[in-house]
Amino acid sequence: MFENLKKFQADGCEGCSSTDCGSCDQAPQEPVNDQNCTHDCGSCPSAGGCGSFDPKSLLEKQNEFSDVKKVIAVVSGKGGVGKSLVTSLMTISMQRRGAVCGIMDADVTGPSIPKVFGIDAMAEGSDAGIFPLLTNTGIKTISVNNLLENASDPVLWRGPIIAGLVKQFWTDVLWGETDYLFVDMPPGTGDVALTVFQSLPIDGIIVVTSPQDLVGMIVEKAVKMAEMMDVPVLGLVENMAYLKCPHCGEEIPVFGESKTAEIAAAHGLEVLGRIPIDPKLAAACDRGLIEAFEGDWLEKAVEKVESL
Numbered sequence: 299m300f301e302n303l304k305k306f307q308a309d310g311c312e313g314c315s316s317t318d319c320g321s322c323d324q325a326p327q328e329p330v331n332d333q334n335c336t337h338d339c340g341s342c343p344s345a346g347g348c349g350s351f352d353p354k355s356l357l358e359k360q361n362e363f364s365d366v367k368k369v370i371a372v373v374s375g376k377g378g379v380g381k382s383l384v385t386s387l388m389t390i391s392m393q394r395r396g397a398v399c400g401i402m403d404a405d406v407t408g409p410s411i412p413k414v415f416g417i418d419a420m421a422e423g424s425d426a427g428i429f430p431l432l433t434n435t436g437i438k439t440i441s442v443n444n445l446l447e448n449a450s451d452p453v454l455w456r457g458p459i460i461a462g463l464v465k466q467f468w469t470d471v472l473w474g475e476t477d478y479l480f481v482d483m484p485p486g487t488g489d490v491a492l493t494v495f496q497s498l499p500i501d502g503i504i505v506v507t508s509p510q511d512l513v514g515m516i517v518e519k520a521v522k523m524a525e526m527m528d529v530p531v532l533g534l535v536e537n538m539a540y541l542k543c544p545h546c547g548e549e550i551p552v553f554g555e556s557k558t559a560e561i562a563a564a565h566g567l568e569v570l571g572r573i574p575i576d577p578k579l580a581a582a583c584d585r586g587l588i589e590a591f592e593g594d595w596l597e598k599a600v601e602k603v604e605s606l
């Protein structure tokens with residue numbers, strides 16, 4: 299069974315005279331096959347590369363003080379399209395309807411949730427875990443910026459460290475009773491995004507696009523990733539869809555005519571909302587006052603989440 303391990307010993311390793319390759323983490327692993335599969339994909343070097351891989355097998359458990367009922371991931375193909383804005387508006391809208399809500403800022407290298415909600419305190423912890431920080435209206439939040447001494451310090455960590463931190467946001471933060479946890483995902487489909495999809499029990503994905511985006515490709519990637527992870531895409535939200543003329547109310551398509559509806563239909567998805575470019579929104583984000591927003595652009599998206 300350990301044939302390749304024996305070969306490893308026979309070849310020897312530079313700088314090592316030990317023969318205890320069995321406990322060496324540098325030793326090559328015995329390839330996993332039908333005979334030796336333990337069905338514990340979490341510790342398997344071949345996870346994801348075999349027919350019996352179960353994406354749900356990598357799920358991390360919540361701590362005993364957390365009872366999060368639904369987890370919604372908000373994704374985008376690239377940064378700057380308004381993913382954090384949509385995450386915030388969705389959470390505020392659900393909270394206004396009486397649900398207990400939280401936001402996990404998983405966009406670790408570009409965290410904007412604390413700024414948008416005007417939170418600059420450091421998160422505190424106890425033996426039981428980390429306490430989320432509350433916004434003015436009581437939304438529970440956690441972000442790397444509330445763990446750093448200086449919020450303007452860049453996060454210069456490699457993918458696995460960031461992914462580990464995001465996992466801890468799920469396992470170690472004391473979310474308590476929470477109806478909806480919205481996850482502001484890192485843009486794209488990289489390392490961290492994959493970890494979130496594998497580790498958290500995501501109930502649905504909202505894809506945020508903007509008209510100048512390569513919407514087709516982004517939607518396709520999101521849909522494929524969701525299929526692989528066995529998670530439903532709830533629909534698309536188009537941000538910066540138009541600018542409303544302050545004088546006559548005409549909707550001006552600043553970035554050209556949108557293709558979002560067409561592409562959504564081609565994938566059997568719904569457009570759950572269209573948010574205009576609105577200087578008031580930008581100002582509210584800048585001042586940490588997003589909870590004062592007015593607008594009903596996300597009614598359909600809210601109803602979709604409520605129907606889960």
Ligand code: ADP
Nearest residue numbers: 377378379380381382383574575576579580583
């Ligand atoms: P992402 O999370 O995709 O990187 P953000 O939500 O942080 O993007 O938005 C990027 C910037 O654009 C922020 O400063 C935000 O205030 C601004 N912004 C996003 N959407 C709008 C909008 N519809 N109207 C005005 N400003 C917006």
